[in-house]
Amino acid sequence: MRDQAHRTLTLTAPEPPGVDPGEFRRVLGRFATGVVAVTAIDPAGRPTGMAVNSFTSVSLDPPLVALCVAHTSTSWPSIRASGRCCLNILGGGQRPVSAQFATRGAEKFAGLSWFPAPSGAPLLADALAWLDCAIDDEHTAGDHDIVVARVEAAGLGADHDPLVFFGSRYGTFDAH
Structure with missing residues (x-):
């Protein structure tokens, strides 16, 4: 009678080809995203x-959102230390706001109107919508951190067309 012992067979898959970082960036640039100012x-x-364009909803119950932050961000440590943030969804006319918030070392709020969200975080005038959040969790993922935030208040703002980022360019479309 043959030995009925089970043997484990380990198969090794071939190593997948590498993805060129420049090509990866170009491919991801074909995915249109909105633009959010995190304050x-x-x-x-x-x-x-x-400014971030890697933003998504995660859960309706409880209300959670996520954003991705580069390890090289000089603004994220201050935001993280506050424990709270307001996510301002930008409209088509707010491209200069996005550029200002994306510039390292810039005075982010120069010339901008804002008022406190319920948590006290800045809520930008003319934002399309806003989410006032508590920073809930953070996960390291490659050269970014995935930040999960719990939405504690939210609202609609100005009724404008959205600011869209596509192919390394800003644009908008008629949402009405």
């Missing part, structure tokens, strides 16, 4: 912020 009050009481 907070830093521990010293000053407004701080940054």
